[in-house]
Amino acid sequence: xxxxxxxxxILLSLASAVFALLQTRFNALVFLFLGLxxxxxxxxxxxxxxxxxxxxxxxxxxxxxxxxxVRFDGLSAFFFLIIGIAVFVVSFYAPNYTRNEQKDTQxxxxxxxxxxxxxxxxxxxLLADDAFMFMIAWELMSVASYFLVxxxxxxxxxxxxxxxxxxxxxxxxxxxxxxxxxxxSSSDGFTFDALRASEISTTWMSIAFGLALMGFGMxxxxxPIHVWLPEAHPVAxxxxxxxxxxxxxxxxxxxxxxxxxxxxxxxxxxxxxxxLVVGTLSALSGILYAMMQQNLKRLLAYSSVxxxxxxxxxxxxxxxxxxxxxxxxxxxxLVAALFHAFNHALFKNLxxxxxxxxxxxxxxxxxxxxxxxIKRMPETSLLxxxxxxxxxxxxxxxxxxxxxxxxxxxxQVDVLDNGVLRSMIPVSAAALALTAALAAACFVKVFGLIxxxxxxxxxxxxxxxxxxxxxxxxxxxxxxxxxxFGIFPSVILDLLSGVTSHIIDATLPKTSVLTPxxxxxxxxxxxxxxxxxILISVLITALVLxxxxxxxxxxKARIAPTWDCGFGALSxxxxxxxxxxxxxLRRIFVTVFLIDEKVEKTMRENTKLNVADVxxxxxxxxxxxxxxxxxxxxxxxxxxKQVGRIQTGNIRTYISYSLATLILLLWVVSL
Amino acid sequence: MNWxxxxxxxxxxxALAPLLAGFLKFCKCRLQNRRAPSFLQxxxxxxxxxxxxxxxxxxxxxxxxxxxxxxxxxxxxxATVIPLIAVDMPTSESADVIVLVGFFxxxxxxxxxxxxxxxxxxxxxxxxxxxxxxSLAEPAMLIAVFTxxxxxxxxxxxxxxxxxxxxxxxxxxxxxxxLFALILVAVAETGRIPVDNPTTHLExxxxxxxxxxxxxxxxxxxxxxxxxxxxxxxGVLIANLFFPWGIAQxxxxxxxxxxxxxxxxxxxVLSIFLALAETAVAKMRLFxxxxxxxxxxxxxxxxxxxxxxxxxxx
Numbered sequence: 007x008x009x010x011x012x013x014x015x016i017l018l019s020l021a022s023a024v025f026a027l028l029q030t031r032f033n034a035l036v037f038l039f040l041g042l043x044x045x046x047x048x049x050x051x052x053x054x055x056x057x058x059x060x061x062x063x064x065x066x067x068x069x070x071x072x073x074x075x076v077r078f079d080g081l082s083a084f085f086f087l088i089i090g091i092a093v094f095v096v097s098f099y100a101p102n103y104t105r106n107e108q109k110d111t112q113x114x115x116x117x118x119x120x121x122x123x124x125x126x127x128x129x130x131x132l133l134a135d136d137a138f139m140f141m142i143a144w145e146l147m148s149v150a151s152y153f154l155v156x157x158x159x160x161x162x163x164x165x166x167x168x169x170x171x172x173x174x175x176x177x178x179x180x181x182x183x184x185x186x187x188x189x190x191s192s193s194d195g196f197t198f199d200a201l202r203a204s205e206i207s208t209t210w211m212s213i214a215f216g217l218a219l220m221g222f223g224m225x226x227x228x229x230p231i232h233v234w235l236p237e238a239h240p241v242a243x244x245x246x247x248x249x250x251x252x253x254x255x256x257x258x259x260x261x262x263x264x265x266x267x268x269x270x271x272x273x274x275x276x277x278x279x280x281x282l283v284v285g286t287l288s289a290l291s292g293i294l295y296a297m298m299q300q301n302l303k304r305l306l307a308y309s310s311v312x313x314x315x316x317x318x319x320x321x322x323x324x325x326x327x328x329x330x331x332x333x334x335x336x337x338x339x340l341v342a343a344l345f346h347a348f349n350h351a352l353f354k355n356l357x358x359x360x361x362x363x364x365x366x367x368x369x370x371x372x373x374x375x376x377x378x379x380i381k382r383m384p385e386t387s388l389l390x391x392x393x394x395x396x397x398x399x400x401x402x403x404x405x406x407x408x409x410x411x412x413x414x415x416x417x418q419v420d421v422l423d424n425g426v427l428r429s430m431i432p433v434s435a436a437a438l439a440l441t442a443a444l445a446a447a448c449f450v451k452v453f454g455l456i457x458x459x460x461x462x463x464x465x466x467x468x469x470x471x472x473x474x475x476x477x478x479x480x481x482x483x484x485x486x487x488x489x490x491f492g493i494f495p496s497v498i499l500d501l502l503s504g505v506t507s508h509i510i511d512a513t514l515p516k517t518s519v520l521t522p523x524x525x526x527x528x529x530x531x532x533x534x535x536x537x538x539x540i541l542i543s544v545l546i547t548a549l550v551l552x553x554x555x556x557x558x559x560x561x562k563a564r565i566a567p568t569w570d571c572g573f574g575a576l577s578x579x580x581x582x583x584x585x586x587x588x589x590x591l592r593r594i595f596v597t598v599f600l601i602d603e604k605v606e607k608t609m610r611e612n613t614k615l616n617v618a619d620v621x622x623x624x625x626x627x628x629x630x631x632x633x634x635x636x637x638x639x640x641x642x643x644x645x646x647k648q649v650g651r652i653q654t655g656n657i658r659t660y661i662s663y664s665l666a667t668l669i670l671l672l673w674v675v676s677l
Numbered sequence: 678m679n680w681x682x683x684x685x686x687x688x689x690x691x692a693l694a695p696l697l698a699g700f701l702k703f704c705k706c707r708l709q710n711r712r713a714p715s716f717l718q719x720x721x722x723x724x725x726x727x728x729x730x731x732x733x734x735x736x737x738x739x740x741x742x743x744x745x746x747x748x749x750x751x752x753x754x755x756a757t758v759i760p761l762i763a764v765d766m767p768t769s770e771s772a773d774v775i776v777l778v779g780f781f782x783x784x785x786x787x788x789x790x791x792x793x794x795x796x797x798x799x800x801x802x803x804x805x806x807x808x809x810x811x812s813l814a815e816p817a818m819l820i821a822v823f824t825x826x827x828x829x830x831x832x833x834x835x836x837x838x839x840x841x842x843x844x845x846x847x848x849x850x851x852x853x854x855x856l857f858a859l860i861l862v863a864v865a866e867t868g869r870i871p872v873d874n875p876t877t878h879l880e881x882x883x884x885x886x887x888x889x890x891x892x893x894x895x896x897x898x899x900x901x902x903x904x905x906x907x908x909x910x911x912g913v914l915i916a917n918l919f920f921p922w923g924i925a926q927x928x929x930x931x932x933x934x935x936x937x938x939x940x941x942x943x944x945x946v947l948s949i950f951l952a953l954a955e956t957a958v959a960k961m962r963l964f965x966x967x968x969x970x971x972x973x974x975x976x977x978x979x980x981x982x983x984x985x986x987x988x989x990x991x
Binding site: 377378399400406410414417428436439440442443444447451460531533534536539540543544548555560564566568569576578580582588593594 | 727729730731732734735736738739740742746749750754768770776782783789790793794795796797800805806808809812813815819823831832833836890891894895899963964967974977978981982985
């Protein structure tokens, strides 16, 4: 029954793709199917998480002698739930959004076709129980999303971004195939059951881990192999970026978790350290680069790098605990990581959809050209504010709970015997604290410059609130969920205990308390958090305060012009911009960036004091472009040139090559 | 009964905060050979502000008016978490030290947004600087507090204080590092000299004042009170976490009143130290603050490492 629902979800998203291709006049059906697909996926996910029996099936597809093996367990179900929520919400949002993005009926067909294929690809990845099916589904997901990134291909920058994405996706896929191959070489087959039973040596296991980390990390966006992310996300349509950032990155994490925790026979703490370091690096550099962006969607893409970094970091903690035989703490880490993945899917979707709404109404994504939208788009601004508060991990919202759990995991370090680990994990916890604080600064900038202050451009000034109900309902659902899971995190955390028992055969410590009122991951004595009680005290305090200050005899506030220090009118250009807001942090973390800052002054009449015109330009580049990718590019070009030497263009040379090859082969055969 | 005492403690926190600010001002004035206003002056100022008609900029949105209430509420919630005169309060279980930092972050988030809301250069400047400084101070604070919580293996402040009380007067080198780290952070976070100067106005150096420049009337009163409360919160946090002796472990009247007296003494000593430091040290340039906070961070880290290397039970 549950598996039927899962198949139904996939078939429905395929049906939506097919319907788009047929180009009937009933475009609404395309989105109806998409919404139903999401609903089915949610039902399947929740059903399996409650039921907790592993479902196994075979589909006679693919190669003739090898049916596809399907397996639906807690981990798959949890990610199914994430996809389901995102797809369900996007199906409300997309109709109106695509109506404005499309240029003709054909582009609508293309967009919807590949959206359907992309979603079914992601769902199939989660169901796969053999490496063949996994890779086919993975490629379906990658290639379909390539076409979505390349949707607005008229712009050459977009084509470049799409090509970079495809290149990295394919290199990543190759690495994943190699990782499967390494494990499969010492087992009898490519089914996941066979891989689990493989008798592989530790060295090869570590090589497989490294390959998988690079392969899945390329898709998930770990530093330094994240470079496609900030290029691809801004050019895709907003609901597609929401799906890519909110969901596809999670599918890559699913792959990493499945491969490392489930398929490999054992884990080593050294791998955990690698994950911890890579995750910390990604989290910190992700948020620092996010801070410096002016393009909202690019900023959100970098912030995804940060959040994926946090998740991988906590996965590393979990792995370290697992390798040291503290299974309950490993379960705590895994729960924290999965919950953060879930939360990130919610608030990042919300923010991307919000960015789409801003773009829809103002045709502007540059933060420096917006401003004052809180008065022009009040509902959007409230929803976006909730997203910003969640991602900045403020209490009462969902992002805080998962970050709190991550801290709790890191603080359990005292149980470890290894001194190096004991001193390393607190350092990464401190880095996590820095990341969270920087994230708050970053999203103060985002919300403050876009929605507050005075409009900085005509577009922003003329903006109006979205008038489509269905487009508004999508972020409303997401914002409600962000708040709901911030107050009642135990709803999801309860479901997650089933996942950990399937994957690492352990649940949270027995003394842990997970009730709607209390959240105590280890025991009530160690640490407890009660969002509901806090919410109640907030309400009481606010009520007392209001009654106290707004009793009888209070004067109504007077509205007056802003104080301009007596110098005459203020102009919107006097406001802080993105670059000026982040200037102190840019100066403090100067070594992280490659900064190209230019100030050009034109003087009036060859005096040195009378400035007529100032031009300021700031260009920030990542170190890894200059120090990793450009050398690789140069190397590839150089090798290609060397290889090119044997291609003379003379037909006689080519014939002699063929002859030489033939003789060589004959010699080999004769041996 | 427990709840009544918890609420009483919170009310005490909120009510005493202006007094602490008044006493601090008194100490500073005396150190600088000036005549001091009465201890009660902050109360009078607050009362005056609540009676005045607030003036709101025409460019301000609803967020500008709501922010003072949010900021004050968050500070009150923070006050429910930090044990003032007694441990084992029912309210302190609902939030631990990480949530406490979260409350501060929540308040700061809205303060910075309010600074950006009117669209003036000063507001943006204050917000940008505040977020910069806090994003460096917050990790330093967390790592300093983690040193204590790891020793007590408990992130509840009540539990940590109880652990320190019960472990007797053993000297923890890690605590010394953590104490200094936390003091440095507290100075930065409450906007005191040498990081920010709460008495300057309309100067290019201001941080906190720049954000609240447009506030007036009851909104300003709430923000002022909240920042006095924040000073008191940090003071009590330092006093009770590192010198917990005297805090009431039972809810008897005698124990509670003894604890109150001890607490007042601790805060008097702390504010004399703060006044001395503020008189002796000059405000530093904005771009020296990162070195200052980096040092705090380093101290916190050293504390944590010395806990792990020297004191850990294994």
